[in-house]
Amino acid sequence: MAWAIIVHGGAHPVADDKIDASDRACGAAADAGAAILEKGGSALDAVEAAIRVLEDDPVFNAGYGSALNADGEVENDAAIMEGEKLAAGAVASIRGVRHPISAARKVMETEHVLLSGEGARRFAEQSGVELCDPTELIDEEQRREWEASKKTRGSDTVGAVAMDSRGVFAAGTSTGGLMHKRPGRIGDSPLVGLGLYADNSAGAVSMTGDGEMIMRMALAHRITNSMCNGIDADRASEEAIAAMERRVGGEAGCIAIDRHGQLGQAHNTSHMPTGWRTSEMASAAASVKKEH
Numbered sequence: 001m002a003w004a005i006i007v008h009g010g011a012h013p014v015a016d017d018k019i020d021a022s023d024r025a026c027g028a029a030a031d032a033g034a035a036i037l038e039k040g041g042s043a044l045d046a047v048e049a050a051i052r053v054l055e056d057d058p059v060f061n062a063g064y065g066s067a068l069n070a071d072g073e074v075e076n077d078a079a080i081m082e083g084e085k086l087a088a089g090a091v092a093s094i095r096g097v098r099h100p101i102s103a104a105r106k107v108m109e110t111e112h113v114l115l116s117g118e119g120a121r122r123f124a125e126q127s128g129v130e131l132c133d134p135t136e137l138i139d140e141e142q143r144r145e146w147e148a149s150k151k152t153r154g155s156d157t158v159g160a161v162a163m164d165s166r167g168v169f170a171a172g173t174s175t176g177g178l179m180h181k182r183p184g185r186i187g188d189s190p191l192v193g194l195g196l197y198a199d200n201s202a203g204a205v206s207m208t209g210d211g212e213m214i215m216r217m218a219l220a221h222r223i224t225n226s227m228c229n230g231i232d233a234d235r236a237s238e239e240a241i242a243a244m245e246r247r248v249g250g251e252a253g254c255i256a257i258d259r260h261g262q263l264g265q266a267h268n269t270s271h272m273p274t275g276w277r278t279s280e281m282a283s284a285a286a287s288v289k290k291e292h
């Protein structure tokens, strides 16, 4: 049975000297997920494994190398969802956790969907998720960028969407959020139906970009709904990003897989790094923008 995975590294301009690093990291993340899927593993495990690779890479704004808030600190948002039981777990404004996506996965195994702040960190500790000093997530380049500009802006959030050989879908998103955001601000990334969604009857999607606009348009749900109505992943993605631009403005991007296993993506930024692999491919492909 066919399987597929696609990952993103955020809707944002990619400087020429970062193209190779972005391609390499997205390819490595897609391959990490594919290694699980080709052995018959679950979409959920593949999404978590792929996002952990991206969280470790300071090229992206998630885990190590996250964007700094107005106080110069890292606060992470992450969520994961699977499309069979519609199970979901998320953490928001969590500090000092090396892999926020794994904390979100642990939340999924409880009676709750979303934990935030200190409570989320305490839960992560009790669940055996790797903790660190919050300052260990700060990368020097992010610190320099934070000092150079006081503007609030989004950047290279990460996400992954997978379909396993049983036809089960999963999606995940992980981010440091907006640079210079107000402490305590939560974006779309950990919000089910906004920053991600997975439903076996439609497919799965992960978002990136201006969180406030994505939230107001409930974009992940919008894309899933279109796919449920038979629109393919690529068209559903393009239409949703265009609708956002028309109704509320803003910049965003997304990756999706529909229930027929077709991959899709859209972004209205100059770039959005992606990596993908299907059961037909021997290794991952990667690109920093959509090739039309």
Ligand code: ASP
Residues within 6 Å of the ligand: 010, 011, 154, 155, 156, 157, 175, 176, 177, 178, 186, 187, 188, 189, 207, 208, 209, 210, 211, 212
């Ligand atoms: N969507 C993320 C947020 O608003 C940022 C991003 O994707 O770059 O927190």
